[in-house]
Amino acid sequence: MPVYKAPVEDTLFVLNDVLGIEKFNNLPGFAEVMPDLLEAIVGEAAKISEEVFFPLNLSGDQQGCVRRDDGSVDVPNGFKQAYDQYCAGGWSGLSVPEAFGGQGLPYTLHTAVGEYMSAANMALMMYPGLTNGAIAAILVHGSEEQKQTYLPNMVSGLWSGTMNLTEPHCGTDLGMLRTRAVPQSDGSYKITGQKIFISAGEHGMTENIIHLVLARIEGAPEGTKGISLFIVPKFLLNADGTTGKRNGVTCGAIEHKMGIHGNATCVLNHDEAVGYLIGQENKGLAAMFVMMNEARLGVGLQGLAVSEAAYQNAANYARERIQGRSLTGPKQPDKPADPIIVHADVRRTLMQIRSINEAGRAFMLYTALQSDIAHRSPDASERQKAEDILSIMTPILKGVMTDRGFENAVQAQQMFGGHGYIEENGMSQYVRDARIAMLYEGANGVQAMDLVGRKLAANGGRAAMAVFKEIGDFCEENRNNERLAPFTKAIKKGLNDLQAATMWFMSNAMAKPDNAGAGATDYMHLFGLVILGFMWGKTAKAALEKQDAGDARTEFLVNKLLTARFYMERMMPETAFRKARIEAGADSVMALAADAF
Amino acid sequence: MPVYKAPVEDTLFVLNDVLGIEKFNNLPGFAEVMPDLLEAIVGEAAKISEEVFFPLNLSGDQQGCVRRDDGSVDVPNGFKQAYDQYCAGGWSGLSVPEAFGGQGLPYTLHTAVGEYMSAANMALMMYPGLTNGAIAAILVHGSEEQKQTYLPNMVSGLWSGTMNLTEPHCGTDLGMLRTRAVPQSDGSYKITGQKIFISAGEHGMTENIIHLVLARIEGAPEGTKGISLFIVPKFLLNADGTTGKRNGVTCGAIEHKMGIHGNATCVLNHDEAVGYLIGQENKGLAAMFVMMNEARLGVGLQGLAVSEAAYQNAANYARERIQGRSLTGPKQPDKPADPIIVHADVRRTLMQIRSINEAGRAFMLYTALQSDIAHRSPDASERQKAEDILSIMTPILKGVMTDRGFENAVQAQQMFGGHGYIEENGMSQYVRDARIAMLYEGANGVQAMDLVGRKLAANGGRAAMAVFKEIGDFCEENRNNERLAPFTKAIKKGLNDLQAATMWFMSNAMAKPDNAGAGATDYMHLFGLVILGFMWGKTAKAALEKQDAGDARTEFLVNKLLTARFYMERMMPETAFRKARIEAGADSVMALAADAF
Missing domain, CATH: 1.20.140.10 (Butyryl-CoA Dehydrogenase, subunit A, domain 3)
Incomplete structure (x- = not known):
């Protein structure tokens, strides 16, 4: 039988010693948790993950989700009780502003504890995970009234949320979507169309499900410029905010998937479902x-x-x-x-x-x-x-x-x-x-x-240059530290490969964009290798400083330095390989006729 | 719905043009098929793969195998009929000597057509696949009587075969196996013990199943030096060679696996099952x-x-x-x-x-x-x-x-x-x-x-040196061929990395064997990259020669050269990366205490 133990000591080391989270005490929500509460919260998250989520992981996979003939969906045994404990513990609103019932704590902390819950039971954690995404969208783009109407119950976990984007013929290219929104005299819309791959799309774990649905308003432009985002609740709300009658959105099927069997991945049919526009018309993509x-x-x-x-x-x-x-x-x-x-x-x-x-x-x-x-x-x-x-x-x-x-x-x-x-x-x-x-x-x-075609070039390459500078400065500042030099030297070598590959794109991809596409995946991994190397550099530095300060975590710190060394010796050499592939360019990649494959 | 089309043109190109199979006409079984029959046989294999095996692939996965309470196992619908067609076509004995009912054709041809059948339905192809292994063992180590008794029906496919090696506590380390063999007065043995992970271990597709079982004869030495191999038929044979009463080997369970659902992976319980020694006592491992x-x-x-x-x-x-x-x-x-x-x-x-x-x-x-x-x-x-x-x-x-x-x-x-x-x-x-x-x-x-610890060093490194020489000679012979030079140059670079890594092992692994273990997987892949590169070199040479000869497969040949180029540009640079990892040695790999993981 599998086991799981949340890596609490490591999380706290990263937060406190590697990232120096106490330096950010000026940010709202940070001072509240540091230093003592941080450890307590992480410890509590470990507990619910290990004791409540994890025991349902294998059984949830084996049992899976079942759609009944009436369109309702049964989730695996124990999922609802575990979810209720999660909500009761306040985890669902950990980093959401207090104004909407959250705790206003750092998103960094939300991320730290989210790792444990996803590790313990990924399929279960996706139910509240999707809600978080929906909350974020309503927080940024919803009207004040929408925030007041939906957020408190979503933050408490009484209601959950979903993302309704994909349709059978379009996923990546949402400009082709066909779901239609017809304006009604009361300001609402009638939404009609089929959405697929909707995670946590239907279940009885929450009183209501707030679907965020991309659709095209009648007469809107074709393509991505004509897409709007709507709130489509599973149950319409009564005037007093309580849940009322069923809306026209139903689960037509659940998918038979390779994994995450405990999460209900639904085909959702919108049939003149009542929807409410979030943000501006035709600005749904943002x-x-x-x-x-x-x-x-x-x-x-x-x-x-x-x-x-x-x-x-x-x-x-x-x-x-x-x-x-x-x-x-x-x-x-x-x-x-x-x-x-x-x-x-x-x-x-x-x-x-x-x-x-x-x-x-x-x-x-x-x-x-x-x-x-x-x-x-x-x-x-x-x-x-x-x-x-x-x-x-x-x-x-x-x-x-x-x-x-x-x-x-x-x-x-x-x-x-x-x-x-x-x-x-x-x-x-x-x-x-x-x-x-x-x-x-x-x-x-x-x-x-997205990285190569959009993020790298945005604002004249400002973001990439900021990252390169941060890593370069780290190497420069620590190059005379004898004990850190083996790490900074390897990081610097990787950074050089990354910068050379970046320059290669600048020189070769403007005139011939396929040179960027052919190298994109290698570039993403090259960048990742350097960032992970940089993280090891920061980790090694923190470990050495703690050693010098006589920290009691003796073996933990030694193992950090040994693992950092392993990474530099065995993982970093991959940067040169990735660079070589990028610089090979697109010619042999694009040469064959489509029918030759 | 998935599709599959056997790559007949490519197989024939490899056999005829890259490997020049007609040069081997002096070997028994080769002249019979070349050149015309070769194409006909490969074409027939494509047909049964595409039309008979492939339509059962997805359904076989979805249906899986079921063990009934009486220990019998149902395979997916259609599997028996497809298997019967396979046997009727003579595929089961394609490369087995004619003396035992086979066709005596090249093993190379058996391999070529085996690809199609495994591609079309891997789980189904494993039933005859395991029989082939059992046939090979009996051919080499069985007595004349055993060959006459078992081979004809196994070669025709009327009976199938299995390999019974693994036990719950030992797989790689067969020296620990506990299954016992007790000698009987008639020269047979009574076999008792549990075997697991037995592919094609129980089913009703064949009249009999010939299990080849590793066991330790009472009083034999401990470890691998005390292991013997036995024939344990599911049904004992009557004096006239027909199948008689059930032997004491039963399917206790079938495993719930990640894949190959169409193949019955069995727990087999041997309970005083009658077994017959193959080869010598205690020489079962060979x-x-x-x-x-x-x-x-x-x-x-x-x-x-x-x-x-x-x-x-x-x-x-x-x-x-x-x-x-x-x-x-x-x-x-x-x-x-x-x-x-x-x-x-x-x-x-x-x-x-x-x-x-x-x-x-x-x-x-x-x-x-x-x-x-x-x-x-x-x-x-x-x-x-x-x-x-x-x-x-x-x-x-x-x-x-x-x-x-x-x-x-x-x-x-x-x-x-x-x-x-x-x-x-x-x-x-x-x-x-x-x-x-x-x-x-x-x-x-x-x-x-096995590669690094055994094969590399065997006979003073004779095998590796033969391979290095063959590849080196190919590069040398073709270095002045302008059109081949881009390929030979890249291959030579990879070969240099491979030879340097080999030298590194020689210098560093004698005194410290963990240096070999820590680099073993990288070395295997480094060797693989060079071999595949060499295959592309031979392929490119053949394609150029065919082009010069005005071969009609114009686009096919151009695509071979383009794909060869892609391999040299994008795959070969990995050799340097693998070499760097090997040369990093074992220190950081072995440094942590076992409990630190």
Whole structure:
């Protein structure tokens, strides 16, 4: 049976020692938690994750969701009770402003604890996860009345939310969507059309479901310029705000998926459903992107979360499974064999996963902190810089952490040999669940194109230059520190590859945009390798400082430095490979006729 | 719905033009098929694969296998009929000597057509696939009487075979196995013990199932030196050779697996089952390795096969799915969007899969040809050289083609976006099926250790040096060919990396074996990259020669050269990365305490 233990010590080390979160005490919501409450909240999140969410993970996968003939959907046993405990604990509104019933605490903290919950039960955590995206969109684009009407019950978790974007013929290219909105005399709209792949689209876990639906108002322009965003509640509201009669949105089917079986992925049919415009007519895409960006960070976090859960099980198995002997002589001569963790190839695998997870955790929290600064800092230039970094990190984080997260889950499964292929052992579920994160909220190729085609060039390349400068400065400032030099040297080498690849795009992709497309995925991973390296650099620096200060976490700090070294030696050399691929250009990529494939 | 079309033109090009199979007409079984019959046989294999095996692939996955309370197992609908057609076509004994009812044709041909059948329906093809391994073991180690008793019915497919090796507590380390064999007065043995993960272990598709079972004879030494191999038929044979009463081997359960649902993976309980020793007492491991090596080639072939099937579906989807516009302006301005194959990142993905598949097919058939030479050549030194190459290629082929095959299936699924995650579209099945190939018949880490710890050093490194020489000679001979130089230059660079990594092991792994273990997986992939590059070099040379000869396959040949170029530009640079990781050594890999993971 699989196990899961939330990595509390590591989270606190990243927040306190690597990112120095106490330096941000000037931001609203930060002073309230530091330092003591931070540890208490993270500890409570660990508890609900381990004790409430995790025991339902494998059973939820095996039971799955079932649509009844009346269109209602049964979620796996125990999900509603676990969700209720989640809401009762105040987790649903952790970082939402207090004005709408939230706790106003840092989004960084929301992210830290979200990792545990997604690791413990990804399919379950998606129900409140989707609500968070919907809350974000209403907060930014909703009218004051809409905020008052919907947010308190969504924040408390009494109601949940969804994103209704995809249609059978369009996902990435939402400009083609066909769902129609017909204006009514009372200011509302009648929405008609079919949406697919709607996560948490129908269930009985909440009193109401607030669907945020992209549709085209009759007569609106074609393409993305004619798309508007609507609130379509499952149950219409009475004048007093209580839930009234059923709206014209029904679940037509639930999908048979490779994984996340515990989450109801629905076909939703809108049949003259009553909808209310959010924000301006034909500006729906901007409102949608508020949800989408939030969701992309959440999906990147899923990549990390599942990778961590899979890693823990692989490490346990490697310690327990006895099979064969160490190449350097028996390590347990009194037993019939040694545990497989004695083998260098097993350790190489575990170190690889670990070196991505720990740096990935720092990357997630570093990015979440940019979001807090961007939304809460009193200083406009600080806000802008943080917004820049957040904006360029979003596709990297989503693409890289989900590609790596899946790869790590596969490698963790590999530790189990044939036993990894048996569903009861839980490793297959991690692989199947992690797989979706590379696909939804923009497939990773779309993230790569967003990075290369949009984020890199935005504002004259301001965001990329800010990141390059931050990393370059770190290397420069610490180059004379003898103990840090092995790390800064490797990071600098990776940064040089990244900057060279960036220059190559500038020189070669203007005249020939396919040169950017052909290198986009490699560039995203090159960027990710450097960012994760930078996180290891910051981690090593913090570990050395703590060692010098006589910190009691002796072994923890030594292991951080060893894992940082592993990353520099074994992972960073990939930057040169990625750069070489990028510089190969698009010619051989584009040469074949479409019919030749 | 998924589709599959056997790549007949490519297979024939590899056999005839790249490998020059007609040069081997002196080997028994070769002259019979060339040149005309070769094409006819491959065409017939394509037909049964596409028309009989493939239509049962998705339905077989969805239906799976069911164990009844009496221990019998139902396979998916249609499997028995398809299997019967396979046997009626003579496919089961294609390369088995005519003396036992086979056709005595080249193993290379058996491999070529096996790709199609595994691509069309991997779970179904495993039933006869396991029989082939059992046949091989009996052919090499069985007594004349055993051969006469079992082979004809196994070769015709009337009976099937299995490999009973794994027990709950041991898989890789068979020295720990506990299944006991007690000698009986009539020369037979009573076998008692539990075996798990037995593919095709129980079913009603054949009249009898011939289990080959590893067990320890009472009083035999501990460890691998005390293991013997036994024939344990499901039904005992009457004196006239017909099947008689049920033997004491029963299916206790079938596993719930991530994939290959159509194959019955059984727990087999041996309860004083009657068994007959094959070969010598306590020499069972050697006999087992005959099956195992055969199986490893078959598993590598599964990696290629599923990758090819997944690729075809990804390419079709990329041509059909319209979404977004080309970066270089609309390609179908009259339609609402362009097909996604216009995007460089989509093509990059397809080219990557294709460049592995086509070279992988050449690699498979090149290796199968070594097997034919090793077993059939009249020249002892030719046989030895071929045996050397076969022996070192086996772990590389198994490890690299299954790692790449899975990766390719995942990338092909990625083309579909969210639709790839829906079971009905078939891409999930390819990923789930391909996953097992990395695990069974020795997990890929075991292959890497077999390569580095055993095959590389065997006979003073004779096999590796033979391969290096063959590749080096190819580069040398063609370096002055202007059109081939871009290929030979890249291959030579990769070969240099491979040789440097080999030297690094020699200098660093003797005193410290963990340096070999820590680099084993990277070395296996480095070797694989160079071999696949070499296959592209041979392919490019053949394509250029055919072009010069005015061959009519104009576009086919141009595409070969373009794909070869893609491989050199985009895949070969990985060799330097792998070399850098190997040379990083074991220090940071082995540094952490086991409890720190």
